[in-house]
Amino acid sequence: MSYRQTVESHHRFTYQNNVRMVAQQMQNPLRNAVTIVPASGEAQDMADLVDKVEYQEGEDYSQRNPENPPKRIRRWLVRPTVIQSGQLITKEEKFDQSQDPTSVLVSTHTKAVERGVADRILGVRKKSDGTYEVAGGGILGSVHEGKTPSSAKTLPVGNYVAVDQGEDAAAGLTLNKMRFATEGMELDDFGLEADDEVWGLITPRQKTDLLKLAFETGKNLNPFDVDQIRNGKPGSLLGINWLFTNRLPKDSNGYRLIPLWTKANIVCGMWQDVEGDLFNDSSKRNLPQCLVDAYPTAGRVEDQGVRVIRCLEA
Numbered sequence: 001m002s003y004r005q006t007v008e009s010h011h012r013f014t015y016q017n018n019v020r021m022v023a024q025q026m027q028n029p030l031r032n033a034v035t036i037v038p039a040s041g042e043a044q045d046m047a048d049l050v051d052k053v054e055y056q057e058g059e060d061y062s063q064r065n066p067e068n069p070p071k072r073i074r075r076w077l078v079r080p081t082v083i084q085s086g087q088l089i090t091k092e093e094k095f096d097q098s099q100d101p102t103s104v105l106v107s108t109h110t111k112a113v114e115r116g117v118a119d120r121i122l123g124v125r126k127k128s129d130g131t132y133e134v135a136g137g138g139i140l141g142s143v144h145e146g147k148t149p150s151s152a153k154t155l156p157v158g159n160y161v162a163v164d165q166g167e168d169a170a171a172g173l174t175l176n177k178m179r180f181a182t183e184g185m186e187l188d189d190f191g192l193e194a195d196d197e198v199w200g201l202i203t204p205r206q207k208t209d210l211l212k213l214a215f216e217t218g219k220n221l222n223p224f225d226v227d228q229i230r231n232g233k234p235g236s237l238l239g240i241n242w243l244f245t246n247r248l249p250k251d252s253n254g255y256r257l258i259p260l261w262t263k264a265n266i267v268c269g270m271w272q273d274v275e276g277d278l279f280n281d282s283s284k285r286n287l288p289q290c291l292v293d294a295y296p297t298a299g300r301v302e303d304q305g306v307r308v309i310r311c312l313e314a
Contacts, residue, residue, distance in 0.1 A: 019276025039269030076149035083116035265305030271295035
């Protein structure tokens, strides 16, 4: 006898709330390092969502209102395809898990979609061999620009820091490379203002490089910050807010790509944040189907606010 379970409205409501609760608890750290905004329609101009302009000087007693729109090439967030995960529920025990926010069923699919949100923000896609490549938009990928979102622009070659920048030989994450990257951003007016935080994303290999640098460059570093980095937790060290992942891609030469960016310069548009649903699938013997999905996309407001360091990994 096959399994039968009718999804009632209270079952659906409970599952939706469970997914929202778990999604809040398991949000990927990249969310805190970019500007997240609600989005709708087929495409939205990023400058309309968030941008910066220079001030104007007015005249006393003037009755003219200021007109100061951003004078940059228009860049767009285009309505994305869905990120999703889910499964048919074929056993009573599995259905009971859908009603439990601590269950493996709820957390597994919610985590999967949240990882997809992180990949969209970063601009990568997982390949069949388990490695990652630059794809889509986000920090590393292409950005739509023009009067309409008809063309895509990749990150300029000049925004990449050479693997042997300032060194005698090819190297990993070095102080010279980090300073070269952040100096370039500062010269373009990124990272200088109080609310313009600089963030970096590294793998465990570069975490080792960073800790070695921390101990070599000064004794006055905050021990708490060093311990945070050592334990793989987000923290600030050497002027950059660091996050950790195993999802960074390599270039065609096998060098790991380490991105640095400013928070205000990366915009993530949410057509729909992580949500869950539970329903009977009439095409599959009316079995319950659980679903978790999201519609995010991201892009760079300006290329100058992103630098990518090429690193050799031993």
